[in-house]
Amino acid sequence: MKVLIAYDGSRGSEQAIDDLVMSRLPSTGTAFILSVAEVWMPQTSDGRNVAESVAAAGIATTFKKYGEQSMTEAAMLANHAEMRVKKALPGWKVLSRSTYGSPSRQILDIAEEFQPDLIVVGSHGHSILSRFLLGSISQKVLTEASCSVRVARGKVEVDDAPGRIIVGFDGSEGACAAVRAVAERDWPPGTEVHVVTASEPAVPSSIGRFVPPVCRTEAEVNVADRRLLEELGYDALEILKTSGVDAVLHIRPGTPKQVLIEEAERQGADCIFIGASSRSPELDRVPLGSTSSAVAARAHCSVEVVRERTKKRFENLPNDHWKSQGGETT
Numbered sequence: 001m002k003v004l005i006a007y008d009g010s011r012g013s014e015q016a017i018d019d020l021v022m023s024r025l026p027s028t029g030t031a032f033i034l035s036v037a038e039v040w041m042p043q044t045s046d047g048r049n050v051a052e053s054v055a056a057a058g059i060a061t062t063f064k065k066y067g068e069q070s071m072t073e074a075a076m077l078a079n080h081a082e083m084r085v086k087k088a089l090p091g092w093k094v095l096s097r098s099t100y101g102s103p104s105r106q107i108l109d110i111a112e113e114f115q116p117d118l119i120v121v122g123s124h125g126h127s128i129l130s131r132f133l134l135g136s137i138s139q140k141v142l143t144e145a146s147c148s149v150r151v152a153r154g155k156v157e158v159d160d161a162p163g164r165i166i167v168g169f170d171g172s173e174g175a176c177a178a179v180r181a182v183a184e185r186d187w188p189p190g191t192e193v194h195v196v197t198a199s200e201p202a203v204p205s206s207i208g209r210f211v212p213p214v215c216r217t218e219a220e221v222n223v224a225d226r227r228l229l230e231e232l233g234y235d236a237l238e239i240l241k242t243s244g245v246d247a248v249l250h251i252r253p254g255t256p257k258q259v260l261i262e263e264a265e266r267q268g269a270d271c272i273f274i275g276a277s278s279r280s281p282e283l284d285r286v287p288l289g290s291t292s293s294a295v296a297a298r299a300h301c302s303v304e305v306v307r308e309r310t311k312k313r314f315e316n317l318p319n320d321h322w323k324s325q326g327g328e329t330t
Contacts, residue, residue, distance in 0.1 A: 001030035004106050004116040006141070008035060009051050009073075010068050012122025012152075015178070018082060020088040022163065022270050024185040031085050033096040035078035036103040037070035074098035104140040111145060118148045118304075123296075142296055142305060147219035148181065148276075150304040151296045162190030163270040166294070167240075168197045168260050171232035174275025176307040177209040179236045182273050183243035192242050193247040194267055197229050198259035226251060257291040261299050271302040 003025065007013045078096040080252040086094050099106055111119055121138045129149050142149045167182055169175045182193060233249040240247035252259040273290050 001026050001118070002114065002116040003029060003031045003118045003120060004114055005033045005081065005085060005106070005120045006036075006103070006113055006122075006137070006285035007077055008122075009077045009080075010122060010124065012124035012138075013081070014122075015085045015148075016072055016120050016122040016181055017035055017088060018145065019150070020085065022302065023120075023152075023304070024163070024182045024187050025089065026184075026186060027089075027091045029089070031089055032110075032116070033078055033081045033085060033094070034110055035074040035081065035098045035108060036106045037074040037098065037100040038103060039070045039100040048219040051249045061206060069153070071098060071303075074100070077212070104144075107137070107141050108144055110111045111147065116147055118150055119145055120150045122153055123151050123153050139293065140298070142293060147158065147265065148304060148306045148308075150271075150302060152298070162188055164191065164267050165191065165267045166260060166267065166272040167193060167195045167236070167262045167273035168256060168272065168292075169197050169236055170256070170273065170275075171197075171229065171231060174197050174306070176236070176275075176310045178273040178275045178304075179239055181306045183302070187245050191245050192267070193245050194250055194263065194269070195233055195240070195247055196250045196252065196263045197233060197238050197261055198254055199226060199229060199251050199258040224290045242312075255291070257294040257298070260291075260295050264299055264301055268300050272299055273304045273306060276305045 005020075017043055074234075075163055076100040078098045081094040082094050085092075097110075107119065107121070108202070117150075123138055132323055142151060150209055165182060165187075167175075167178050169179065179195070187193075193238060216292065230249070232253070237247045237249055250263060252263065254262075260274065262270075272295060274295055276292055292305045296305060
């Protein structure tokens with residue numbers, strides 16, 4: 001397994017490293033840590049670098065000093081994070097790199113090269129927009145990455161105690177991918193997995209309420225939906241139980257984002273797993289995937305949005321490639 005960890009020294013990124021223990025990743029793999037210095041060189045209206053047009057005024061020197069300082073700090077942060085990740089994932093190969101530019105853009109671009117199975121980000125960072133419920137960097141990476149993304153919210157106590165996991169499920173391929181992701185993790189004995197489905201009942205129109213055949217039809221649809229959800233849900237339970245974890249199915253009325261967040265709070269969950277784009281053709285009123293960003297923003301715990309990565313042109317890129325790209329690599 002390959003994991004890309006974004007780190008900027010903030011509390012959110014520290015929590016993301018703490019959360020690695022709770023994520024129960026495989027015992028071996030490759031972790032790549034990326035620290036990005038937010039440094040840009042402004043451009044003139046004709047596209048020339050400012051350093052070429054105002055060097056005499058000393059502006060270029062100021063930008064250079066600021067850039068060098070920021071890059072040095074980014075390299076130090078990357079090295080610090082590397083040491084912490086090695087302790088959190090002792091059986092893993094850990095690499096690190098510092099670079100500059102837009103953090104979200106750099107994370108996404110380097111993910112295209114490194115081709116991780118999972119990107120780990122904190123729920124907030126040092127961005128000036130991080131005062132929002134979900135930081136702007138985390139939000140952009142979450143919505144644009146081509147692989148799974150884990151928005152980490154660390155816990156005060158990190159140990160080997162059994163965990164509680166919520167899996168958002170609607171029977172679609174995205175939801176099934178989330179189930180498989182949970183089944184592949186190395187959970188300690190006693191871990192509880194709660195497969196949660198939000199069922200929004202069909203409601204007749206105002207006129208339809210007074211027409212008995214219409215009411216009967218809506219009731220029949222709701223019963224059929226629940227039966228299908230139960231059938232698909234029990235298939236998911238079998239996959240999870242085969243992997244060695246205790247799993248139960250919950251079918252709750254309401255919208256997916258409301259139900260998943262409430263159930264996570266009720267169960268004291270450590271993480272919510274949810275498909276990135278999930279909509280079951282048979283259950284068109286249960287659009288799970290469209291709510292993944294909302295769940296990631298509002299949940300009290302970590303949220304892992306699951307995408308099954310497809311092979312791309314950088315699939316076989318050797319790890320030594322990082323040494324030729326500049327920045328700090330160890």
